[in-house]
Amino acid sequence: MIRIELLTESSLIICFGEGIDPSLSLCIRQAVDAIDARFGALLTDMVPSYNSLHITFCLGRVCGPDLRTELLQLLQRLESEPVGGQVQIEHDIPVYYGTEVALDLEQVALCSGLSRKQVIALHCATPYRVYAIGFSPGFCYLGTIPEQLATPRKDTPRSRVRAGSVAIAERQTAIYPDDSPGGWQVLGRTPQPMHPADSKAPRLQVGDLVRFCAIDRREFLALGGKLD
Amino acid sequence: MINPGPLSQIQDFGRYGQQRIGYTQGGPMDEHAFLWANRLLDNAPEAAQIEITYGGLQLRALDATMAAVTGADLGATLNGIPLAPWHSFYLAAGDTLLFNFPRKGLRSYLAVKGGLQVSPRLGSCATVMREKIGGLDGQGGKLRQGDRIPCLGQEKSQPMRVRPAYIPDYDKLLILRLIAGYQYHHFPAETLRRFFSSRYGVSQQSDRMGYRLIGAPVECSLKGIVSEGISYGAVQIPGDGQPIVLMKDRQTIGGYPKLGCIASLDAGQLAQRMPGATVCFRRVGLDEVSEERSQFNRFFGLIC
Structure with a gap:
């Protein structure tokens, strides 16, 4: 079930399963802690995601094939141990879905055969789990959005997506915490600061829940939102 | 200054x-x-x-x-x-x-x-x-x-x-050695043949995040993958089929399919190429480049 693939001279990826599955998030969370405790001194970075854990290691301290063997043994031991429960924290994030900022809402509506209003209602309907943090500081990968909304990434990524943009790709959704290049379909924008360096930003953690709430233009501007 | x-x-x-x-x-x-x-x-x-x-x-x-x-x-x-x-x-x-x-x-x-x-x-x-x-x-x-x-x-x-x-010659044709990744088999054989026999130009839109290449489009049977951590030198293929080599300021996670990664020392040589420069790819075994990189690290006193 668990597979480890060597990628470069000093990196590998552990694949815990296929697709997006909330139970994998708990396995990965547990693996991160166990690997850190046992092999932390050999590693330079760990990037947990939905169903994988990317690891960079010190080539001067361990070689890839040896580390893979050690990791497999550790993970097999972990699989036989029970996973503890966890507390759910839910964050409400206001989103303005107006045309000035919803650059791809029309496209998503066309692809899904839904009206703009239906797309917005569906996007706000359920809370989403933080499956991973990455891509840029504080960028949270949230899932899973309703199947009707699933839209592929843009064929050519935009060179700049504005901070606060709320976007979707496949069955995922996210908020861009800062201006950044990106290939996701933009549905709206939040006035809420999201960058971890901003003291007003919510402290989102892997495993938390996020719920989007539609706001109008006036509320967006009153909350400090920018339309440029 | x-x-x-x-x-x-x-x-x-x-x-x-x-x-x-x-x-x-x-x-x-x-x-x-x-x-x-x-x-x-x-x-x-x-x-x-x-x-x-x-x-x-x-x-x-x-x-x-x-x-x-x-x-x-x-x-x-x-x-x-x-x-x-x-x-x-x-x-x-x-x-x-x-x-x-x-x-x-x-x-x-x-x-x-x-x-x-x-x-x-x-x-x-x-x-x-x-x-x-x-x-x-x-x-x-x-x-x-x-x-x-x-x-x-x-x-x-x-x-x-x-x-x-x-001292490297930054003007010579750069051959990027590719370590095939675990999504490699999702690329059709004909596409791979064309990829390795083609030359790619460095795009104007290349920076510290990634080097975009222009040339024969690379087709992939995967449209996207569940986002995962990205290694230095990863060669990702977005929907338009034009490869992007991920560099030092790359995003930590992404969802485009990847052919694999280029040898880390080749990524450094790519960084010296101006837009318009030409590169090509050939396959390499991970053991070979790991040994080369280990020697390089020892020479410069690097642990990681």
Whole structure:
């Protein structure tokens, strides 16, 4: 079930399963802690995601094939141990879905055969789990959005997506915490600061829940939102 | 700093251990040139330097120090006299150092004895503009006119040079050695044949995050993957089929399918190519490049 693939001279990826599955998030969370405790001194970075854990290691301290063997043994031991429960924290994030900022809402509506209003209602309907943090500081990968909304990434990524943009790709959704290049379909924008360096930003953690709430233009501007 | 040019940044060997909260690795685009500059001065391998992209930089020494320049030939001069890269030299108080424009390669490294004295943020002073972290101001700013960059004043010592055999030719056709990844089998055989027999041009839209290549489109049976961590040198294929090689300031996670990764030392050579330069790919075994990289790390005293 668990597979480890060597990628470069000093990196590998552990694949815990296929697709997006909330139970994998708990396995990965547990693996991160166990690997850190046992092999932390050999590693330079760990990037947990939905169903994988990317690891960079010190080539001067361990070689890839040896580390893979050690990791497999550790993970097999972990699989036989029970996973503890966890507390759910839910964050409400206001989103303005107006045309000035919803650059791809029309496209998503066309692809899904839904009206703009239906797309917005569906996007706000359920809370989403933080499956991973990455891509840029504080960028949270949230899932899973309703199947009707699933839209592929843009064929050519935009060179700049504005901070606060709320976007979707496949069955995922996210908020861009800062201006950044990106290939996701933009549905709206939040006035809420999201960058971890901003003291007003919510402290989102892997495993938390996020719920989007539609706001109008006036509320967006009153909350400090920018339309440029 | 009299004139910083279009892109001159403080870089050490990179920011480690922060990718799990989304901060990129950063650090020198050309590790080979960076490490030689520190070695010429007997510095720690990760000591902070200035990475000068394109040239246009002019600075005056306020204190005397030994210094070294490696990497691209940006037509540098010391008090108006041509200064070839790949050696160390004495910089006296009042000396003016000028980097003109690219003649060979794209990025030059300027190191001083003892390293630039810049405060780290999250363990590193590597400048990442997009993340607003590192650099002289700690906010990811590139170097600006009027900046004063702290150095340890130093006595004159014997200048050193890099042996010509170790100096790469940045003008030659670059062959990027590809380590096939676990999504490799999702690319049709015909596409792979064309990929390895084609030449690709470096796009204008190439930067410290990634090098976009232009050429025969690469088809993939996967449209997207569940986002996962990305290695340095990963070759990702977006929907338009034009490969992107992920570099030092790459996003930590992404969802485009990947052919694999290029050898880390080849990624550094790619960083010296200007838009319009030509590259091609060939396959390599992981054992071969791991051995090469281990020797490289031992030579420069790197643990990671």
